[in-house]
Amino acid sequence: MTRLIESDRQQAPLILRINERDNVAIVANDGGLPAGTALDNGLQLTEWVPQGHKVALQDIAIEESIIRYGVAIGYARQPLAQGCWVHEGVMEMPASPTLDNLPMATAVLPEQSPLEGHTFMGYRNADGSTGTRNILGITTTVQCVASVLEHAVERIRREVLAEYPNVDDVVALNHTYGCGVAIDAPDAPIPIRTVRNLARNPNLGGQTMVVSLGCEKLQPDRLLSGEGFEQSDAEQWVVRLQEHEGFGEMLDAIVAMARQKLAVLNERRREPCPLSGLVVGVQCGGSDAFSGVTANPAIGHATDLLVRAGATVLFSEVTEVRDGIHLLTARAANHEVAQQLIDQMAWYDHYLAGGGVDRSANTTPGNKRGGLSNIVEKALGSIVKSGTRPISGVVPPGERVKVQGLNFAATPASDFICGTLQLAAGMNIHMFSTGRGTPYGLAMAPVLKVATRNALAQSWHDLMDINAGQVAMGEASIEEVGQQMFEAIIATASGKPTWTERWGLKNDLALFNPAPVT
Structure with a gap:
């Protein structure tokens, strides 16, 4: 990354160029830079350029490539003069790359020695997985029971949880799945296996408990069938609301069963565990032009360290790769x-086409205000979270990760659906970068939040766990921030609370359901 900067870092104009082939760079200064600003390379801005937005480093002819990350992110709709603001209004987006004749496992990656000797304090599970938290999760088969379960969970937290001091929390695994879904349609297995595998998340300690209505399409025996469940689970640990008389009796039944599960979880203790017990999900939301410069490359470095240490890392978001x-x-x-x-x-191309859209529907107004002109630019900054190691496996939506190492979990880019699917895949700790800022959090796993800019880290000082904005200002290297992330992941997995945990910020689970609703 090239910094074009004058002598005083705090006051001088600063633009960031990623690749020597780039004919644009982004403005790093808070508030942007006004017209007439002179840079030490002789370039002068012809108009105001907001922070994070692109400035032309040379004249760019009509239909000529606009290059960032060494790749064409668009084509000029009009002649662009050196020093002008380059934004979505003056660009045409490239066509979607084809899926034919792609390089197949051809990259020659440098050998990297394993990182040995690292452990974290976790909870060992009978199925061989490891928890970073000790949580009672109560699964539901249908959305109809959600409000009853919320009442029960509130009562458990208020009246019961203190009796079991080794349990971190009790969580309702509520969702919007209902009987209107065509349950035997071709894509119907996706939400069903998602709910099933959420109940198997390592942070829930294998203590399956289900609240059912009784008449729903997704019966407990269907939900709890397959790998990871005993047949008795469908009967022994299910509360069917329609079998009880009145609201009070429903709550009593849920609380009584929860006490049995809490007693088992309360016997668990943290113990030293190898990093092979970590399943780390990485994601970005509220992205800006700094995401691909600071936070995401640092996450990529942390990803490499984690994989070398034996951990499993999930990167995701189909449209963003x-x-x-x-x-x-x-x-x-x-x-x-x-x-x-x-x-x-x-x-996913077929899924989007069926809805009458393409990948360009991904970028949000906030992404664009943060300097990302289109999905091509966003994707190139997003993909670097995956680091540089070989991709060992692919996890279809709703399925559980099966291969150790770096995995692509195929999810939509929606923060909440992506997080839900990563939890179903077995994620027990989450690393989330943001440029615009988001209070996103999960109930089932700790979320470490990474700010892409110093200004965000300062203004949201009690929401951001790590500041990657130091990279843009030359205050720390990508490798140094990546090492900080690696160490923070180990500390968090061992029980150190994140800001989202301190404030109790927990977004709802959001199922990916491409099946028809009748």
């Missing part, structure tokens, strides 16, 4: 993994 799919298929561990990546991209 789609324009860099050639980079991913090349890094696949083998031809089979490369083909699985292609299959997930093709499925």
